[in-house]
Amino acid sequence: MWRWPSSRTVVVGSAVALFVVCCLLPIGYLLFTSLSSADAAYAALWIDARQRGLLWNTALLGTGTALLATAIGAPLGLALARTALPQKALLRLALAAPVLLPPYIVALAWTYLGSSRGIVSALAGRDLLSEWTYTLPAAIIVLSVVLYPLAMLATEVAVRRVDGRLEEAALVVAPAGRVLWRITLPLVAPSVFAAALVIFVLAVSEFGVPGLLRVRVYTTEVFTAFAALYDFSRAILVAVPLLLLCVVVAALAAAILGERLVSTRRGSGTPPALLDAWRKPAAIAAIVVVIVALGVPLVVLVREAMGAPSWSAVVGGSGDAIANSLLLAAAGATAVVSLAVWLGYARARARGRIGQLADVLLLVVFAVPSTIVGVGLIGLWNRPGVLGTVYGTDAMFLLAYLARFVPVAALALAASTRYVPVSHEEAAAVAGAGWLRTMSRIVVPQIRLGVAAAWVIAFILAFGELGVSVLVAPPGEATLPIRIYTIIANTPSSNVAVLALLQATVIFVPLAGLGALASVWEAR
Amino acid sequence: MSAAALVVTNVTKRFGAHRAVDSVSLEVAVGDAVVILGPSGCGKTTLLRLIAGLEVPDSGEISLNGTKVAGLGRSTVPPHQRGIGLVFQDLALWPHLTVRNNLEFVLGSVKSPRGERATRIYQALNLVRIEPLSARYPHELSGGEQQRVALARALVSQPRLLLLDEPLSSLDPELRTTLRAELARLQRDLGVTMVYVTHDRDDAAALADAVVEMRAGRIVSVSKLTRTEERV
Numbered sequence: 001m002w003r004w005p006s007s008r009t010v011v012v013g014s015a016v017a018l019f020v021v022c023c024l025l026p027i028g029y030l031l032f033t034s035l036s037s038a039d040a041a042y043a044a045l046w047i048d049a050r051q052r053g054l055l056w057n058t059a060l061l062g063t064g065t066a067l068l069a070t071a072i073g074a075p076l077g078l079a080l081a082r083t084a085l086p087q088k089a090l091l092r093l094a095l096a097a098p099v100l101l102p103p104y105i106v107a108l109a110w111t112y113l114g115s116s117r118g119i120v121s122a123l124a125g126r127d128l129l130s131e132w133t134y135t136l137p138a139a140i141i142v143l144s145v146v147l148y149p150l151a152m153l154a155t156e157v158a159v160r161r162v163d164g165r166l167e168e169a170a171l172v173v174a175p176a177g178r179v180l181w182r183i184t185l186p187l188v189a190p191s192v193f194a195a196a197l198v199i200f201v202l203a204v205s206e207f208g209v210p211g212l213l214r215v216r217v218y219t220t221e222v223f224t225a226f227a228a229l230y231d232f233s234r235a236i237l238v239a240v241p242l243l244l245l246c247v248v249v250a251a252l253a254a255a256i257l258g259e260r261l262v263s264t265r266r267g268s269g270t271p272p273a274l275l276d277a278w279r280k281p282a283a284i285a286a287i288v289v290v291i292v293a294l295g296v297p298l299v300v301l302v303r304e305a306m307g308a309p310s311w312s313a314v315v316g317g318s319g320d321a322i323a324n325s326l327l328l329a330a331a332g333a334t335a336v337v338s339l340a341v342w343l344g345y346a347r348a349r350a351r352g353r354i355g356q357l358a359d360v361l362l363l364v365v366f367a368v369p370s371t372i373v374g375v376g377l378i379g380l381w382n383r384p385g386v387l388g389t390v391y392g393t394d395a396m397f398l399l400a401y402l403a404r405f406v407p408v409a410a411l412a413l414a415a416s417t418r419y420v421p422v423s424h425e426e427a428a429a430v431a432g433a434g435w436l437r438t439m440s441r442i443v444v445p446q447i448r449l450g451v452a453a454a455w456v457i458a459f460i461l462a463f464g465e466l467g468v469s470v471l472v473a474p475p476g477e478a479t480l481p482i483r484i485y486t487i488i489a490n491t492p493s494s495n496v497a498v499l500a501l502l503q504a505t506v507i508f509v510p511l512a513g514l515g516a517l518a519s520v521w522e523a524r
Numbered sequence: 525m526s527a528a529a530l531v532v533t534n535v536t537k538r539f540g541a542h543r544a545v546d547s548v549s550l551e552v553a554v555g556d557a558v559v560i561l562g563p564s565g566c567g568k569t570t571l572l573r574l575i576a577g578l579e580v581p582d583s584g585e586i587s588l589n590g591t592k593v594a595g596l597g598r599s600t601v602p603p604h605q606r607g608i609g610l611v612f613q614d615l616a617l618w619p620h621l622t623v624r625n626n627l628e629f630v631l632g633s634v635k636s637p638r639g640e641r642a643t644r645i646y647q648a649l650n651l652v653r654i655e656p657l658s659a660r661y662p663h664e665l666s667g668g669e670q671q672r673v674a675l676a677r678a679l680v681s682q683p684r685l686l687l688l689d690e691p692l693s694s695l696d697p698e699l700r701t702t703l704r705a706e707l708a709r710l711q712r713d714l715g716v717t718m719v720y721v722t723h724d725r726d727d728a729a730a731l732a733d734a735v736v737e738m739r740a741g742r743i744v745s746v747s748k749l750t751r752t753e754e755r756v
Contacts, residue, residue, distance in 0.1 A: 165616035168578050171603045172610045173681060174633035182629055186620045272578070 007435045015342035019410075022339075022402040023365050026376030031243070033379060034236045055241065057136060058204050058217040064140035065147060065203035066196040072289060073148035074192050077155025079282035082184075083275045091286055092156075098293040099149035100507050102464030102481060104208030105500045107142045109297035111212070112304045112493065114138070119300060134214045142209050145293045147199045154195035158188035164271040176274045184274065190256050197253035198363070201246050205369035207467035208485070218242035219467070222371040226471065232379070239372045250367035254360040301501045307494030314498040321483035322502070325463055328394065328479060332401030333458035336409050337451060339402065340458075344413025345443065349422070359411070366407035370467025373403050377472050392474045400468035405461050409454045416450025417443065452517055456510045463506060527590070529554040529685055529717040530575065535584030535594075537570055544570040546741035547584070552734075554589075557711050557718040559728040562738035568721045569613075571738070572689050575719065576610050577603035589684055604633065609678030609716075611688040615670055617662040623649070623673050624658040627680045634681045648680040651710065668699045675707070679714070686711070686718045692727065704730045 076095060085091055098106070112118055114129030121127050132138055162184055170179040207219040218238060226235035275282065308314050315322065347358045377399060381391040390396065420443050428438040444451065466481040473482055484499050530552040537545040545567045552558045560568045573579040575586060577593065585595035588608075593601035618626055627645045636644065649655040652672035662670055671691060678686060688707075692700045708731050711718050720731055728735045729749065737745045 163614075163616065165612050165614055166618055168603075169610065169612055169616035169677075170618070170629065170633070171578065172576060172606075172608060173604050173630045175602070175604055178633055183618055187618075 011436070012342055012346045015339055015346070018339055019343055019406060022399060023406055026373055026380050026403055027243070027365070027368055028376075029380045030236055030239060030372060030376040034240045051238075051241070054216060054218050054221055054238070057215060058242065058245070060136060061139055061143070061210065061215065061217055062200040062204040064137070065143040066200040068140060068144040069148040069199045070151040070192065070196045072144060073151025073153075073195075074155045075282075076148075076286060076289065077152040077157075078159055078188075079275065079278070079286065080152070081156045081159035082271060082273070083279045083282050084273070085279065085283050085286065091283075091290070094290045094294060095152060095286060096149040097508075098146050098297075100460050100511070101146060101294075101297070101504055102208065102466065103143060103146045103206055104212050104466060104481070104485065105301075105464075105504050106146050106297050107139075107209045107212040108484075108488070108496065108500050109300040110138060110142050112497065113296065113300045119303065136215050139209050139213045139215045140203075142213070143203045143206060145297075146209075147202060148289075148293070150199055150202075151192065151195045154198075155188060155192050158191035159184065160271075162187050162271070167272050167274060171272055176272075176277075180274050194253040194256040197249050197256070198367075201249050201253070201367040204242065205246055205367060205467075207369065207371050208481075211485075212488070219369050219371045222369075222375060223467075223471070226371075226375055226378075232375070235375050236379070239369075239375055242369055243372050246367045246369060247364050250364045251360050254363040255356075257359070258356065298501070298504065301497050301504065304493055304497035305501050308492070308498050311498050314495045315502060318480065318483050318499055321478045321480050324394075324478065325480040326506075328397045328401075329459050329463035332398050332405075332462040333455045335398055335402055336405045336458040336462070337413075337455045340406050340409035340413050340454060341444070341451060343406065343410035344415075345417050345439070347410060347414035348417035362407040362411050366404075366411075370404060370465070371471065373400065374468040374471030377403065377468065394474065394477065396472040396474065397469060397479070400472050401458070401462045401465065404465065404468060405458050408461075409458050412454050412457065413447065413450055416447040416454075420446045449518055449521055452514055456514045459510050460507045464503065527554050528552065528587075529556070529589055530719065531585075531587040532571070532575065533585045533587075535571075535574060535581045535586060537567075537574055537579060538582050543741050545574065545581075548738075548741070548743055549584075550736060550743065550746075552717060552719060554717055555715045556733045557708075557720065557731050558734045558736060559720045559722060559732035560736045560738060561722060561725065561728050563723055566738045567741040568738050569689055570741075572610075572687050572719065572721050575685075576608055576687055577601065577606055607681075607684045609681060609683035609686045611674045611678045611686075611691045613690045613693060615662075615674040615691070617670060617673055617677070619662055621661075622658065623654070623660055623662070623665070623676075626662070626673060626677050630677055630681050636681070644680055644682075648676040651679065652676045652706070667695055668703060671695065671703055675710070679710070679716070684717065686716045688718065688720045690722050693722070693724070707731060 079085060080088065080092055080095075111133055113120055114133035115121070116127045116130045118129070120129050166187070167179055167183055170183045174182070204217070205219065207223060209215075210217045211220050211223065218241065221238045222235050222242070225231045225238055305311065343362075347355060347362070350358055377396065378391075381387050381396065381399070383391075390399075424442055424446070425438050428442045429435075433441070464481055465479075466485055469479050470482050470485060473479070478486070480499065480503055484496060484503060487499075488496055528551050530550070532548055532550040535545055535548050536543060548567075548571060550558075550571075560571060562568045570579060574581050574594065575588075581594055586593050588606055591601070593606050618629065621629060624645055627648060628641060631641045631644060645658070646655060649658055652675050654669055654672045654676065657665060657669060657673075662673065665673065674691065678688075692703055692707075695703065704727060710716075711731070718731075720727065722728065732749050735745075735747050735749055736743055737747075
């Protein structure tokens, strides 16, 4: 009996319904509230002098970060794709690692680095950096350090997708440099540009870095309006221009990327070695970037933490927050992947315009700034009745993680699912298997590494989440990021550094686990 | 007897333990059309790539028009300095460039005088009868039209040696016959030396002055032919 439509429809339909409730409703509620009043809508769109300043700072932060991160990441991606770098797998991992560090941890390291008693001052013998430690350019540098891996990975994937024959056809008449400039780079330019747009959106959505470096942008203004002034209406009004900016730019990026967002196809033919002459300089540049982006922040944190009288006492003092973080991140990652696996499947099997619209929607939802998601969640759940029983509990953290990380996990799992040919499912159906059995026995086992990777990424993102958590946390409850963010002002920096170091290093545990899992599975 | 346009002497190419091309020697006279015939995996494409300079022989030598271009285990002359035109099996048309710009890239690369480029592009496109399509992108063309663009691109630089790697394999039989005849006409009219790789004996019969048969990386026979259209 042919039963696919019923079970598939029920499961995928339920997943889509949950996605709407968890991810779309908070944003929809916020938009509806802001636009339901004519005055409020007018006020939201009115760009006064204060708004102009916010808009200017936000645009500068986004543009500066997108340009700098792409300038660092794109050449590295090209080098990874087209040169025989030594220890390439390890180098790629080290180069990509900064994107997994919570941005505010890197910002914290930056404040220690640039302070009048920091490493730079100690080495130079005079104060060089402290004057512009808390400035917009500093925020741009910190965010570029965290976000350049996105440009790097996007460029590497795009270059690998270029058919080697196209380059060979050009090599017959032109030298390698001209082939690179006229054939390879134009073919990868849309992907690099789209990555720059995504970086722009993530930079303007970021709350922790500008908050810590005291740069006034929309995200910090939303937080201040809500958490400091208790002015929910103003928080919503300030959120609307930022939300529109992010939605428009993310939609543009998704449109440029098209099918490439969930396609991991490699180009056919062996790519010619266009950049072999640059092997040594590229390797040196990559090592320098690893030192600056990964080594320096960790070393600075260690140096600062050395001033703490007892690391165990500091960690013990924040034991509840650490345990909370680990537990909530694990539960959140499990919930995120449980939902995303079905959404990813639906996206992978969707064709034409529906698939493209799904990509745009997922990327746009992922781009919504954390503080906006936080305000939307509060507006939606903080009310009398059944919904109110959820608000004020740890379930709000899980809702926050679902709202923020389901889209990116679904996109990643869609890319994995595409590796499984539809014919595998059809063969199972012909053999008499129902859809759920086909999924559990045929599809999911083939994407198990993708599922594990999605869980690890969701765990790392949830473990470092600050923007929503700080808004929706129940009274008296704290996660490690909230704890770090709230004690910075009134606790010795050495104690803060110990916790920041813990925050930064914990993410490498699940990563190592994933690596071990991958090697075991691939060996079979 | 004509001078040799291409001399391959005792060339071997290994991929790991596998000898893709094994001690192959071959000589092609100026203006001749040689078809290398053989089943998939026999090494014919690898031999073509060695001649083009896209692969480096492990041993042996390759000379073009009296100049040694490869030997002693390393490529001595890079592909773009060998004066060749190459048509790939999958055509490899650059998707981000129009038909005209696909050809313009070639002329710009070989430093053709700017004033002459438009004329040469016009002539090349006219030669393969697709001049009206010059503003289109590759994806806007049919399979046969793409084939003609690939041929025009290979010919526009007026190469001394034209290499073709199963260029007609993906076409339907009718179009294949038409293009095969056109290719034979072009080669004869232009007098360009041609090395054509295929597994199709009909291609060989229509195009070749000589057929070189390969098996397991080695040349097993060389036979002179009279082309079919000349016999008719």
